[in-house]
Amino acid sequence: MLKHLAGLGAALVAASALAQGVPAGYPADYAKVLDAAKKEGKVVIYSALDTKAAQPLIRDFESAFPGIKVEYNDMNSTEMYNRFIAESASGQGGADVMWSSAMDLQVKLVDEGKAMAYASPEASKLPSWAVYKGEAWGTTYEPAVFIYNKRLVAADEVPHDHAAFAKLLESKTAKFKGKVNTYDIEKSGVGFMFVVQDTKYFQGMKDLEKAFGKAEYKVFSSTGNMLEKVSSGEHLLGYNVLGSYALVRAKKDPSLGVVLPKDFTLVLSRVMFIAKQAKNPNAAKVWTDYILSQRGQKMIGGPVELFAVRSDVDAEYTAASLNKELGANAKPIPVSSEIVGYLDPKKRLDFISAWKSEIAAGAAGK
Amino acid sequence: MSTVPAAVAPVAPNTLLARFPRALTILVTASAVLAPLALILYQSFLTAPFFDASKKVGLGAYRFVFADPDFWQAFLNSFTLAVGMTLIAVPLGALLAFVMERTDLPWKRVLEPMILVPSFVSPMVLSFGYVVAAGPVGFYSVWAQDLIGTAPWGIYSIPAMAVIAGLTHVPNVYVYATSALKSLGSDVEEAARTAGASPFRVAATVSLPLIAPALLFSAVLVFFLGFELFGLPLVLGDPEGHLVLSTYLYKLTNKLGVPSYHLMAAVAICIVAVTFPLVLLQRRLLQNARRFATIKGKAGRMKALPLGRWKPLAMALLLAWLFLAVIVPVSGIALRAFVTNWGIGVSLLDAFTLDNFRAVFEEPTHTRAIVNTILIGTIGGAIAVACYTAIGFATHRRNDGWSRFVDYLVLVPRAVPGLLAGLAFLWVFLFVPLLAPLRATLFSMWLAYTVVWLAYGMRLISTSLFQVSTELEEAARTIGASRGRISREITLPLIRHGLLGSWLLVFMIFEREYSTGVYLLAPGNEVIGAELVSLWQGGAIDVVAALSLVNIVLVAIGLAIALRFGVRLRD
């Protein structure tokens, strides 16, 4: 009897909680968090994702949780980091949630104790490499791809793995000279992170660097620029481009082709954490849970046109579908301290100068 | 006259209270100028951001910068650009000024505003325009390729950047050259003409040598601007990896993975070390140029030099410059704003769309940027002019030590690259408790703009002030008016028209400003210029094109309204 009563009681509480907007499966006292969040009234997000792309997410969240307004600020990942540390140092906390593709910078901030520990009910549904100390979470699953111009690059020239890429540049230098691009590793944190990981998985990285040099590769700090140049035909190939943008553009742009490298594909996951000094901590928690929930992930894999990281989500772009294509070759970059190593100035500069000297050697024909 | 008793002199106490407004003005100005600079200097001698607990004092930043071959390459590139663009802008600007000011070229009223267009348009926008118009797959390049099989120009090299920079800085020379030419009597030119010289010969041997001080000043100004270039090398230099000092500085934002404010500060101090002497030199040359003009006295009756058979050539020269410096980039932007994508093999008509504009107007950050930009130009510009006027009055016709102090004080912000000035203001607003709540408001952006352009604004105001004859003020003094009253009741009404002109110029400067806001950008105080830099870095080319076009239109509207109300662009 008592057990039944307890069960009924629990169900009642759950039902009432549900009535108040608490998502299914959440602990019952989540309602308190929700209430507090509604009292706070807003959540301030600093994010590297364009506002335009994030619109569907924001609107969905606001309709799911009326009373919590999203103040969404997009800026590039370095700006985010700079602003965050300056604001924390001056006690001027602005951000409640930090959501950036610069995984290393995010982890660094967490390591410095700037993130709030939070046991999200959704955390258990994420792959293990995507959760860090219960303070930061990977939220997306974005591959690093090759891009090419469909009109000007022959089908049999298209490289399908890293070695083929290097070989193509080596053998057909005349055609591709000055027409291959990638991230400027000095300017783009993401680009730098990618090539560091490449070095881990690809033995022939030095040959690729030499090939870049021989082919007089061009470097950019923005994905958009790279996509633009390849799409317009000014360039023919792009390396390590962030796949989420590339795949989305390729759908509308008949000139743009995308390749998921077959030997291994790096996968980036945008890292999110709640600022310890957050002025709206409860709203931040609700947002985080939303992003990590099925509903949020479905949006991410759908209208937002990124890739959902959760494997149990049914959407157009998901980790699952990607993994099906890549299998074991998907190499997600872990959300952990191991990626912070290259934020040490000396290590970073050494890597950069080693890279540059390989490029120079390739250009000189050695 | 004798029923009114012999009056007592009016009371105008020379007490501390009377001196208060002047003292306050000078104090506020000094703080606004020196605080950011002091922060930058301090930061350059640290090993980490100054608010970082682990910072230490040291010369590490300078050591790093001086040991970096990229820095020296950037320095060399800056120097090359500066020299190149000066060599192009000065002769061209002088020649154009001569043709427009002293000859009987037709359609001058239409042509003149167009000559000044590059000075209204943001360099970011212009450079971007060149990419989409004349880049490797630009509109004109593609058309040329279809027509004649080749597009023999490249815009990503240092020489090309020097040419573009030179062409787009012609207005800077033009303004000073025409001003000086206005004060020449036409008799010297007529004498040469009767002796048989062609108009261009007259220009080269008579008129232009006579305005040498103004030309020298313009040359130093353009050279100085060469070191300040940011938008142009950002857009045109990056593809081939050509760095200049400002883009090298910008690159440092990310080179170490974490912000390297100390390195950036060190580079900024190095830049100031070069630019500040140039600013001082400019000041001296401007005084010379002014003195030279007044020695000549009033201009005689000015008769236009007939061009005769040289007319087609002169017109061709003018139109060629207009085409290269104005039409090419602006048409590029206009076209790109209305297409979804472009390149080899893409038909313009197929790609026509209004989506880009929809993207701009549906996005709160962008609409906010547009509104903010309008506000900062109109209201912000008016308040800035009021501030400049107040400072002008504090130093006008007073040759004491404080005036000289302010004279040099206002030159300081000019020497600091806009990028770093904006960053320094960010720090000031973050860490000064009183100002903190204003950081994310338009006020912080406005303050940074006003301080950065202090020297320019002061020059505008002092030009107006100098046009008020001393005697008008002395007459008021002898009648018994205090300095404050004279400023308010005599000088101010007389410079009203000049102030309106200054407001218009400040409006245009604020509209095209972009580097100062880059680091100051926060949700709430977005402005178009800084947004463009951010968007360009993020690769949103479509939005950049549309927003650029909006920017140009805004400036054009402002200009049209002002000109309609009879405001003159220059004296």
Place this chain on the structure above:
Amino acid sequence: MAELTVDDLHLRYGDTPILNGVALTLERGQVVSLLGPSGSGKTTLLRAVAGLETPYQGTIRVGDQVVFDGARALDVPAERRNLGLVFQSYALWPHKTIFDNVAYGLKLRGHSAADIKTSVTRALEQLSLGHLGQRYPHQLSGGQQQRVALARALVYNPPVILLDEPLSNLDAKLREEARAWLRELIVRLQLSALCVTHDQAEAMAMSDRILLLNGGRIEQQGTPREMYGNPSTLFVADFMGSNNELKGDIVEARDGVATLNGDGFSVTGAARSGAATGVPGVAMIRVERVRIADAPGPNRIAAKLVTSMYIGDRFEHLFEVGKGRLRAYGDSALEAREAFHVELPRDSLWIFRAGS
């Protein structure tokens, strides 16, 4: 008590001395002119009195109030000296009406609107500007603008008015009328005026006393008659009228009489400053005192007629004397003759030491 007293005033611009010890007094109802060539410091002196220039030594007193004392570092600013200054260019404020231009001084002194209206209206009427109150300066003629500038300086009854070249901006015809009218106005209103002018005729017509400045110092001061008829130095004589000059050597100078021997002539006249036996000298006589005689005689010089010019109201004859020239006026043309005898009457001739 004098309205204005200046004592031992020294002033320099940078290192250049402008005033080197100037003193003057101005009594009530007097018009005093500061006369001199450009660069003599006369305008600077006027501006120093007004407070627009700062001397480094000397004193200036307006009535019994000391407004400048170099020794005590006392310098009352211009706006508190309560003087009236009429500028050469009139300096009317273009953005104010005539009425407002004139009323400004009273407004500063806190007069009521009614008082201001009365005073200004009266001032304008007294200067025949009554109907122009609502016009703007650029709508007035030069002569009218001058009168407005005067009205503006007078309306608040300053003890002294200072006038900087008051007539030089007027056309020649207007100038002659204006100098009479100006003096009459000043006398009628019992004002005390200090005028700067470079025109000696104007100075003589208008002033009770003239101060002739040369190189920052007062070379001579006196009534117009004294200045014209009794110049103490060569410079004063030269400046004050149209003269003939003959150079030579003074062979005798005694009891106020001197004899000058020149190139083929010898003349005797009044010995003036520095004239002494055996020094080079200059004989000077006003052009209008030269007479043309029929025959040789004392103080007569044989001369050849070069040309006669008809000026309308008289003839001007030009004679050649040795290496020099002599001018004389006449009523009628002269018939050509071998030689004329130009007489320099002894009581009109001055003999100066050369360079004095």
